[in-house]
Amino acid sequence: MPKLELLPLKDARLKSATGKRAQIMREYLGYIEQLKAGQAGKLQATAGESANAIRRRLGAASRLAEKNLVIKRSGDEVYFWVEASRRRRARKPGRRIKSAK
Numbered sequence: 001m002p003k004l005e006l007l008p009l010k011d012a013r014l015k016s017a018t019g020k021r022a023q024i025m026r027e028y029l030g031y032i033e034q035l036k037a038g039q040a041g042k043l044q045a046t047a048g049e050s051a052n053a054i055r056r057r058l059g060a061a062s063r064l065a066e067k068n069l070v071i072k073r074s075g076d077e078v079y080f081w082v083e084a085s086r087r088r089r090a091r092k093p094g095r096r097i098k099s100a101k
Helices: 009-016 019-034 051-065
Strands: 041-044 069-074 077-082
Touching: 009 019, 009 051, 019 041, 019 051, 019 077, 051 069, 051 077
Parallel strands: none
Antiparallel strands: 041 077, 069 077
């Protein structure tokens, strides 16, 4: 009989991914995990990759890490940092009701 083990979805996705994309994702998760409060990271595009690819990979890794990342690009350099969490007010969908006069 198989043994069931429950684990977070993030871990399951990371461990079940294989190939070059999984290796890249682990690399970018490592970059994000190195950030401490008040720190920013800078990645510079090298030959064979673009700043847009770096932005896209950082965004995917931040969603997997469940961190709100700010990503800014300046030429071939990409800056990123963890944004302080701000609570957003939940809005009700639809139009506002006009008040009766």
